[in-house]
Amino acid sequence: MIKQAIILAAGMGKRLGKYTQDGTKCMVRVNDRSLIERSLSALEAAGIHRVVLVVGYRAERLIAYLDGKFPDLELIYVTNEIYDKTNNIYSLWLAREYLAAEDSLLLESDLVFEPELIADLVADPEPNLAMVSKFEAWMDGTVTLVGEDRDIVAVVDKRDFKWRNVGDYYKTVNIYKFSAEFSRTYYLPFLDAYLAAFGDNVYYEQVLKVLAFLDNAKLKAHPVSGRHWYEIDDPHDLAVAETIFAPPAQRLANMQARYGGYWRFPGMLDYCYLVNPYFPPERMLDEIKSSFAELVTQYPSGARVQSVLAGKVFGVDPDRVAVGNGAAELIDALAGLWQGRMAIPSPSFNEYPARFGPGRTKVIPTGERLSYTAVGLEAAMTDADILILVNPDNPSGHFMNEAETKGLVDRLLAAGKRVVVDESFADFAEPAIRFSLLDDAFLVGRPGLAVIKSISKSYGVPGFRLGVLASGDADLVDAVRKAVPVWNINSMGEFFLQIVDKYKADYRHACDSLAAERAWLAGKLSGTGRLEVFPSQANYLLCRLTDGTLSRDLAESLLAEHRILIKDLGGKPGFPTGQFIRLAVRGREDNEKLVGALEEAHGGKSRP
Template structure:
């Protein structure tokens, strides 16, 4: 068996990375895609590679000679000198005579993949097959459908893609196994006819699309089951593969955390790191937003003044002059640097944005470790004399500790007497047993020293909309923050969500009840793992101390073996030398899956 790699293209979408070389020369952690492909071929006992080259072909040939790759595998070159006027159908046409000399693995040059998948295709029981993967949101390009016998029944081009049929779609990995007989009887005759009819500037898969309608020309789909692969078409793809194919799990974990989201681009990743309500929004609310998608897409959102009025439908007990809508709570926290005092008190460990966003302030830290990682009203009161501003996050992140309503009002009264400013972050308060809100005109006007921050993204389950609010009864604070915002700082989708939320308010309350009930159930389950100490939580997450083992090693095991992403808290300001993690509370099925994985790790 031989392999043919189509590597003539310019890869212009990769910009600077293909300025001097073609895509097969992309380096991923010290190995080019070409070298990785050769290792995979050798692993599958394939000892001959035919390279169809065009753009920067001499650089590729020079690299092969200098690195002695041609001593590892027999390499034969075919030149496509009109690479800039043709597409890969012509590159394959140039290699047509090779297709009938031996069975062939056909692969493209912009792929990176688990080394074992070539062997999986070679060792499959089918003589003629394509590697395919079940469709996921990050995939693009040609899709196929399979019949009950795993025969490819149709090829679906981009312009024929139907989102109503995605459950039946498989993405071609662009690695094929062709027998000599298949090429001689079917592929080559149709390839030559297609080129005569339509020219050289097309894709070889279109020939397979025609052949798939023939009764005797069966091309099977070999379905990849969870193995990593990626097609590198542009700079974003190149960045993504550096996370997927990091040389160590530790580096992989670090790279995933540095992304701060966007994990839907990665095959099968289960995110227990970011904290989102799994029970809201409802399918009905989502359907309503989908129905108005085009209107929202093609029209400008309202300006800040109107957004603030709309927000009063969301928070019914506050006036528009006392509230500001932000592109996520993080945007509003960042703008607080213009209104907070010079000396700021903050309980640690805490949400890092409150430190990052106030670089010119001096911090006085209250270490909750001294109180078993529980918020201490006494400590909060005692620090007031030493600072201008006190930041309180309740429930606290990451511990889930919570101040009761009475404790909060007591703190506000004392701060008012001492003329100290309070920033109160209630982003997770709707999950608390005694949930309450300070976003109320009667409270805001009574305590003009109070600024309330709330992330809508987290508790309302819409992090992609990037919504947050700031509320205050102090007109000067509202005006300063508002004057630092653009006219349009949230999009039409976020605005519409605010507008229609009231219709689904009962559903939201039920969703919060579901979180509380599932939190109690999951807490009792986790307590059965004696290697863990789970801190009681009033939020939608648990902080956990590992009484045995290492947090990073656990996180690496979960990511590498289960594709689960959790938050490692070691090294975060405020923690001692013990081992800590934070996990999101999701629905029962997802929580049970994580629980089973934890039991497996600890041998329970």
């Protein structure tokens, strides 16, 4: 049974800036506890009795900080007096006598991890192990190649890293288990040789690179098997770690506050933000990748060229269409150009009230079923100048058909009103009722109409940040273009507009596939016995919880227990009595996981 661990904690942690001005890197707190407290607690729980800490920067503060905190652990301090001139290979060399004396765990001090990782490593019967994790996009540093029987067959440093081989790599977690025999026979002799040859400003992982070539060294991999861990090198790493290791309520709040960037959380299913899971096709992605280097190194075109491209895609005269960095940019510009009071069904897309402001916003209640008719909307316009119609609406998915929508537009225009039709989700309607007002023949002669569409949502490319605004009023469109930066669209977004016409058939098929999957998912969600699913023609489903569960508690449970992020609509204005959530429609495999998680997830009961 392993009783000793060595922690390397001499570094300065410069990249953490203000967080390490007055203390060591391992004293940085992740939520309620410091890194070193978390590590020592995990070691103690796994049966470790002695911990050797190699200290350097702010050593006296770390020693004082730990004084009395772990009375059942024997803490031994080894000081690296030249911590600012050496790297971790020298710190480890200073602890060589302890490493040679008995079987040991070795770990870095800038890690946060689930405590079970240490217990799992100790319980692994193999005597010499490097903990590894399948490589993911957020990782950096030394990686390994793992062969049969978990043998580490190669250690790859940054200089030799090849992105084309990323599927074969396992990142070192920087937690190891070495037997005393392994340390004496292999590791320490090579450590001495490496120091003599290359000096003390390199990393101890370089020694593992050499040992990987020795058949009899037998260093094996211990995969983390889905448990959470994170290496903290800078403030953004800290922010991510504080989300991963937060209590459920805080984890959900932190995740919601990010508004995206979820690739930093591999394995999480995002049912909150809305995309098209069936587009772009692989062939289109390959085309984009083939031009990636050129697109990254060249400037995009200006706004006028973007209008020409969008006009080609949507069949609209370039004078009548402007391209935005997402629809949100265009909504903001329009709100500044169109004066007067706007009216919008509630609940709806928050960006419109946020841009027009509370003093210029009239809310149209939608009742128990969150639905409305053209007649009702028209009647509500007596004291408003602009109608905002999101069709299908967000978050309800409520949809007005073509005849009803066009009739409403014409009647309001004839009455001197103006209309915004946001059809960001219209392409997901069932094929038989799908329609668009992005049509020159309809726009011409209707200068009081503006049509907005989020390409990011409908075409499944939110990272490109694309949206369009079209109107028969060419002066309005020109004013919108002038209200946004001339280079508001990056080269990747422009290239997408340039080539998307070639994939029109793929896009139609993708939208049809989503409509079919929506129907399947709606049936399965209803079958859970805990959800009332509202009719939807969008790429999401609005659900009312019928089993007394609080929407917030369900959202926390799904994220904590199943790594599924949903849209909790609790507290959003405009809803009738009840608990509501919104669920995106994804592909079948993900949707099956969602349904299974909903059947298992628990949640607090609402108060009577």
